[in-house]
Amino acid sequence: LLSALYQMRTQPKGLYILFFAEMWERFSYYGMRALLVFYLTKHFLFEQSAAYGLYGAYTTLVFITPVIGGVLADRYLGHQRAVMIGAVLLVLGHMGMAIEGEPVVAGEDPDPFILNIFYLSLALIIMGVGFLKGNISAIVGQLYAKTDVRRDSGFTFFYVGINAGSFFGALYAGYLGETFGWQYGFGLAGIGMLVGLIVFAMGRGLLNGAGETPDLALLKKKQFLGLTTEWLIYIATLGMLAFVWWVVRDQGTVGTLLYISMGVTYLYILGRSVMTLEPHARDRIFAALFLITVQVLFWALFEQAGSSLNVYADEQVDRTLLGQEVPASVFQSLNAMYIVFLGPVFAFIWSFLGKRGMEPSAPQKFGLGVIQLGLGFLVLVWGASTGQGLTPVVFIFLIYLLHTTGELCLSPVGLSAMTRLSTARMVGLIMGAWFLASGAGNFVAGLIAQATAAEGPNGESLVLDVYSNVGWMAVWVGIGLIIVSPLINYLMHLKTLTDDDHP
Numbered sequence: 072l073l074s075a076l077y078q079m080r081t082q083p084k085g086l087y088i089l090f091f092a093e094m095w096e097r098f099s100y101y102g103m104r105a106l107l108v109f110y111l112t113k114h115f116l117f118e119q120s121a122a123y124g125l126y127g128a129y130t131t132l133v134f135i136t137p138v139i140g141g142v143l144a145d146r147y148l149g150h151q152r153a154v155m156i157g158a159v160l161l162v163l164g165h166m167g168m169a170i171e172g173e174p175v176v177a178g179e180d181p182d183p184f185i186l187n188i189f190y191l192s193l194a195l196i197i198m199g200v201g202f203l204k205g206n207i208s209a210i211v212g213q214l215y216a217k218t219d220v221r222r223d224s225g226f227t228f229f230y231v232g233i234n235a236g237s238f239f240g241a242l243y244a245g246y247l248g249e250t251f252g253w254q255y256g257f258g259l260a261g262i263g264m265l266v267g268l269i270v271f272a273m274g275r276g277l278l279n280g281a282g283e284t285p286d287l288a289l290l291k292k293k294q295f296l297g298l299t300t301e302w303l304i305y306i307a308t309l310g311m312l313a314f315v316w317w318v319v320r321d322q323g324t325v326g327t328l329l330y331i332s333m334g335v336t337y338l339y340i341l342g343r344s345v346m347t348l349e350p351h352a353r354d355r356i357f358a359a360l361f362l363i364t365v366q367v368l369f370w371a372l373f374e375q376a377g378s379s380l381n382v383y384a385d386e387q388v389d390r391t392l393l394g395q396e397v398p399a400s401v402f403q404s405l406n407a408m409y410i411v412f413l414g415p416v417f418a419f420i421w422s423f424l425g426k427r428g429m430e431p432s433a434p435q436k437f438g439l440g441v442i443q444l445g446l447g448f449l450v451l452v453w454g455a456s457t458g459q460g461l462t463p464v465v466f467i468f469l470i471y472l473l474h475t476t477g478e479l480c481l482s483p484v485g486l487s488a489m490t491r492l493s494t495a496r497m498v499g500l501i502m503g504a505w506f507l508a509s510g511a512g513n514f515v516a517g518l519i520a521q522a523t524a525a526e527g528p529n530g531e532s533l534v535l536d537v538y539s540n541v542g543w544m545a546v547w548v549g550i551g552l553i554i555v556s557p558l559i560n561y562l563m564h565l566k567t568l569t570d571d572d573h574p
């Protein structure tokens with residue numbers, strides 16, 4: 072972490088502010104998420120499947136709202152103001168989570184008032200993420216000129232901040248919540264978010280105008296009933312909050328919402344770019360949409376980590392380390408830890424190659440990322456076949472290592488590419504679409520995890536067959552991506568990029 076902070080001195084100063092603000096936001100997000108399923112089953116006494124259903128609905132909704140948050144920021148609010156609104160909603164949401172009431176007694180229903188506060192808190196967090204997550208990344212992009220070779224390494228540092236937050240959040244909030252009481256864990260998440268809000272509010276000056284409101288006159292203009300655009304947005308936000316408060320309880324509807332949002336978002340982006348953009352800018356949006364779509368496959372496989380891979384580690388891996396049996400869930404923190412260690416290395420590699428004009432293009436990096444993801448599964452399948460009985464634990468370290476290096480080739484690079492390929496007036500929208508596609512990936516991940524749980528004709532486990540299939544598929548898709556990368560690169564028209572949004 073220190074090495075990342077030291078290396079960041081050659082980046083724009085504003086990156087420090089965004090790094091810490093997003094680190095604290097992710098601290099609260101992942102800290103709360105680490106506790107959520109346990110809170111549902113142990114405090115509210117939900118059935119396991121109902122708890123997973125709510126968890127799925129919640130984690131899907133946090134990927135849908137950034138599209139709306141992005142559009143509002145692009146058109147009216149500006150990304151900074153959107154981040155501030157998001158941060159306030161998040162502090163309220165996390166604090167609300169700390170209102171737990173009495174533990175539910177077996178056979179009785181939870182107190183409806185407390186339960187509703189809980190759903191409202193989830194809704195506040197979902198709305199808060201919608202305003203904050205995509206827009207803070209959009210501001211990172213605006214710190215760099217379109218031709219600046221530091222962009223990918225800058226985003227890689229930002230990604231280190233994200234993962235430092237997720238690592239410490241899950242560790243501390245998770246520990247406090249499970250050991251001393253839920254409210255302490257959720258409360259800590261809330262305090263973390265408050266720190267993030269303060270860092271952002273105080274450090275905004277260092278952003279040099281990145282993410283300012285595009286048209287202040289429009290925002291303050293009275294639209295009807297004497298209400299300004301800004302106030303109308305706040306009122307609509309309240310309406311949306313009420314909707315989310317209700318819909319988060321219904322996993323089926325959330326799944327449908329995801330399909331609708333994907334369809335509407337793709338059509339809207341395509342339509343708008345065809346109708347309003349000049350040919351090069353339009354092609355760049357096509358390239359962005361291509362990269363956005365690759366993510367569905369990437370996260371569908373990557374996110375086996377929390378579900379099927381976690382179960383695999385639990386049931387089929389010899390987890391003895393230094394004579395001690397390590398619980399499977401501990402391996403969940405490997406990914407964030409690897410990122411904090413390897414992120415600065417990747418940032419160095421990108422800027423080293425960039426200065427020499429040898430940096431792989433974004434689509435090539437995507438191809439490399441997907442190949443490593445596939446190789447991770449293949450290494451595990453191979454490792455499982457090496458011995459009799461349990462798989463040696465080293466293969467768990469290896470699969471997560473390859474998945475992390477793959478993630479570093481794809482995820483921060485993708486954030487960087489989105490901000491670069493988008494026009495200033497669409498960047499929040501494109502960022503929102505980016506997160507929406509990763510949400511769709513998470514959704515597909517659930518289906519794949521279910522496939523791993525199926526049994527063969529003789530009752531044998533099929534998990535390794537599924538891993539081998541998806542592993543090979545990813546390797547081939549990755550190779551395909553590298554083959555088509557010149558075409559995508561052509562669509563990016565990097566030579567004619569101009570700095571329309573660099574303050």
Ligand code: GLN
Binds near residue numbers: 506
């Ligand atoms: N783990 C990263 C984050 O929380 C990436 C999430 C994603 O794009 N699916 O920002």
